[in-house]
Amino acid sequence: MQVAQTAPNFRRPYVTPTGWRRQMKFHLIGRNLVWFTMTLPALIWIIVFKYLTLAGVWIAFIDYKVRTGLFASQFVGLKNFEFLFSTDTAMRATRNTILLNAMFISVGLVVSLSVAWLLFEIYASRFTRYYQTLILLPRFISWVVVSYFVYALLAADTGVVNSVLKQVGIAPLSWYRTTEPWPFILLAVSLWHGVGLSSLIYLSGMIAIDTQLYEAARIDGASRWQQFRYITFPILLPLVIINMLLALAYVLNADFGLFFQVTRDQQLLYPVTDVLDTYIYRSLIVTKTISMAGAAQFYQSFVGFILVIVANAVVRRIERSRNESLALF
Amino acid sequence: MTVASRADTFTGFRMPSRRRFDAATVVVHIAVAGLAMLCLFPLLLVLASSFTDEIALARNGYSIIPSKFSVEAYVAIFNKPAVILRAYAVTTGITLVGTVLGVSMIALLAYPLSRRDFILRTPISFMVFFTMLFNGGLVPYYILMTQYLNVQNTILALLLPHLVGAYYVLILRTYFSGLPDELFEAARVDGAGEWTIFWQIAVPLARPALATIALFIALNYWNDWTTALYFIRSPDLYPLQYLLYIIQSNAQAMALQEQVGQIGTQKLPTETARMAMAVLATGPASVLFLFFQKYLVRGVTLGAFK
Numbered sequence: 222m223q224v225a226q227t228a229p230n231f232r233r234p235y236v237t238p239t240g241w242r243r244q245m246k247f248h249l250i251g252r253n254l255v256w257f258t259m260t261l262p263a264l265i266w267i268i269v270f271k272y273l274t275l276a277g278v279w280i281a282f283i284d285y286k287v288r289t290g291l292f293a294s295q296f297v298g299l300k301n302f303e304f305l306f307s308t309d310t311a312m313r314a315t316r317n318t319i320l321l322n323a324m325f326i327s328v329g330l331v332v333s334l335s336v337a338w339l340l341f342e343i344y345a346s347r348f349t350r351y352y353q354t355l356i357l358l359p360r361f362i363s364w365v366v367v368s369y370f371v372y373a374l375l376a377a378d379t380g381v382v383n384s385v386l387k388q389v390g391i392a393p394l395s396w397y398r399t400t401e402p403w404p405f406i407l408l409a410v411s412l413w414h415g416v417g418l419s420s421l422i423y424l425s426g427m428i429a430i431d432t433q434l435y436e437a438a439r440i441d442g443a444s445r446w447q448q449f450r451y452i453t454f455p456i457l458l459p460l461v462i463i464n465m466l467l468a469l470a471y472v473l474n475a476d477f478g479l480f481f482q483v484t485r486d487q488q489l490l491y492p493v494t495d496v497l498d499t500y501i502y503r504s505l506i507v508t509k510t511i512s513m514a515g516a517a518q519f520y521q522s523f524v525g526f527i528l529v530i531v532a533n534a535v536v537r538r539i540e541r542s543r544n545e546s547l548a549l550f
Numbered sequence: 551m552t553v554a555s556r557a558d559t560f561t562g563f564r565m566p567s568r569r570r571f572d573a574a575t576v577v578v579h580i581a582v583a584g585l586a587m588l589c590l591f592p593l594l595l596v597l598a599s600s601f602t603d604e605i606a607l608a609r610n611g612y613s614i615i616p617s618k619f620s621v622e623a624y625v626a627i628f629n630k631p632a633v634i635l636r637a638y639a640v641t642t643g644i645t646l647v648g649t650v651l652g653v654s655m656i657a658l659l660a661y662p663l664s665r666r667d668f669i670l671r672t673p674i675s676f677m678v679f680f681t682m683l684f685n686g687g688l689v690p691y692y693i694l695m696t697q698y699l700n701v702q703n704t705i706l707a708l709l710l711p712h713l714v715g716a717y718y719v720l721i722l723r724t725y726f727s728g729l730p731d732e733l734f735e736a737a738r739v740d741g742a743g744e745w746t747i748f749w750q751i752a753v754p755l756a757r758p759a760l761a762t763i764a765l766f767i768a769l770n771y772w773n774d775w776t777t778a779l780y781f782i783r784s785p786d787l788y789p790l791q792y793l794l795y796i797i798q799s800n801a802q803a804m805a806l807q808e809q810v811g812q813i814g815t816q817k818l819p820t821e822t823a824r825m826a827m828a829v830l831a832t833g834p835a836s837v838l839f840l841f842f843q844k845y846l847v848r849g850v851t852l853g854a855f856k
Binding site for chain 2: 252255262277291343348349354355358361362363368369372374381477478485514530
């Protein structure tokens with residue numbers, strides 16, 4: 222390890238007491254006070270932003286009025302939910318979120334694994350480093366800028382796609398007014414944005430594989446595909462399964478930037494692009510139906526929480542059967 | 551060029567010792583280079599169109615090679631630089647302050663959590679960790695910011711939300727616990743206090759991990775537009791990315807007005823000027839990205855972000 226090399230080779234002049242009694246030691250009290258002080262700034266931030274906000278889930282069960290606030294507004298039980306699920310919009314947003322995420326997850330897996338494998342095949346090359354950088358780059362472009370160049374591609378009169386279509390003799394399309402292609406446009410943009418990161422994660426898993434396995438396989442005459450099929454893939458499988466499960470656990474959470482910016486928030490496209498996150502944003506800030514937003518939010522967060530717990534339990538089972546530590550908790 | 555000299559990219563991993571130059575390798579190179587170009591293409595498109603003559607763009611459409619080269623768009627922006635300079639100042643300010651504050655807070659929390667003698671280690675670690683499982687989401691956060699903290703329309707609204715990431719805390723905690731205990735004990739024997747040990751030993755040794763986290767936080771702040779969308783109404787406080795969004799949505803509203811026969815009264819930046827703005831807003835972040843890409847790739851392998 223890098224650190225161990227730089228560290229001077231100290232002999233142990235002093236050994237920390239261990240065992241349950243160490244907490245009683247007098248000399249630790251001062252240290253613990255200092256340590257506790259250190260944690261305070263971040264701890265207070267976490268309490269305010271992550272724990273006090275939890276009280277906000279109460280909004281889902283009250284008729285929230287800004288004037289009366291969180292605690293004095295009238296309690297309405299499950300009325301908000303009844304109303305929420307009676308609207309087509311909420312169901313449409315749920316359906317879009319799940320279907321689009323399922324598509325992103327499955328296609329994303331195949332594409333990232335392929336890209337990782339391609340990179341792995343040429344890992345020793347000096348160019349690979351530049352490829353990695355370029356593939357990771359889109360991840361760090363803000364969604365606003367992404368929407369700018371999606372516009373440059375899809376604009377009705379001046380867009381690149383329509384120019385190409387005209388040249389090959391196909392009638393150009395008014396992209397921002399046609400719903401059908403949008404699931405695929407969003408898929409393309411989401412892959413462009415996300416594949417770099419996930420393929421690098423899989424690549425780092427591939428690099429950790431013992432090279433002797435490949436050498437042995439090559440001596441036995443295994444082709445590249447056979448090497449992938451019988452060495453790389455089985456070894457990566459736990460990592461793949463874990464990534465899939467965690468992705469499924471967040472299946473109700475959509476990337477707000479993707480759906481809000483890339484579609485330019487076009488109402489005509491809502492039937493296929495409106496997801497829970499954009500729906501909640503609109504109810505909360507645009508139409509100001511705060512209780513409705515609260516109900517949708519509670520539903521999203523709560524189902525999401527249960528999915529995370531379930532996913533983790535499954536990961537634990539896999540882990541136990543494989544004797545590896547992979548679970549989130 | 552030897553394989554060993556490439557070992558810096560993924561520290562700690564063994565390089566696959568496969569260096570064969572056959573047809574398949576060439577095909578793979580071409581495929582990956584094609585993918586890399588595909589990732590770069592949209593950015594080049596925006597860059598090219600920002601250097602295109604406005605009328606030529608309207609006539610010939612967007613193209614990767616400017617149909618008629620022009621720097622008009624940039625001249626127009628720099629003739630009236632007040633708005634974009636203001637946004638630049640806001641974004642740079644929150645990025646710098648946010649990154650320094652954020653990294654300090656994260657390091658100060660992660661370090662005690664890595665000490666085995668810290669009595670509150672387990673409960674606080676769990677508190678940090680639990681935030682990753684249950685996400686209250688936008689609504690409670692919005693109510694907290696606007697009704698209780700009352701920070702809407704202030705610079706604090708832009709600064710506060712991204713300070714501490716639970717994930718970064720856990721990554722850094724693992725990194726700190728990997729440092730040899732002997733170092734800390736030796737310093738203690740020499741009479742160093744806990745603060746000295748933190749600043750003089752733990753922080754310098756964790757520099758690579760801190761740099762990675764700092765970079766992620768900085769890019770977060772630089773690219774943030776949602777916070778302004780939720781909480782900022784005063785144009786004086788528009789960060790760069792939000793300004794871009796506002797320009798885009800104003801242009802959209804104008805186009806709509808023209809369609810229904812009204813004539814807009816606002817003078818808006820032309821299409822090429824908008825693209826030039828996008829270039830100016832992305833430029834610094836891209837440079838930061840390219841300059842520190844080593845840390846980013848390492849961050850991926852550390853699992854520093856999802």
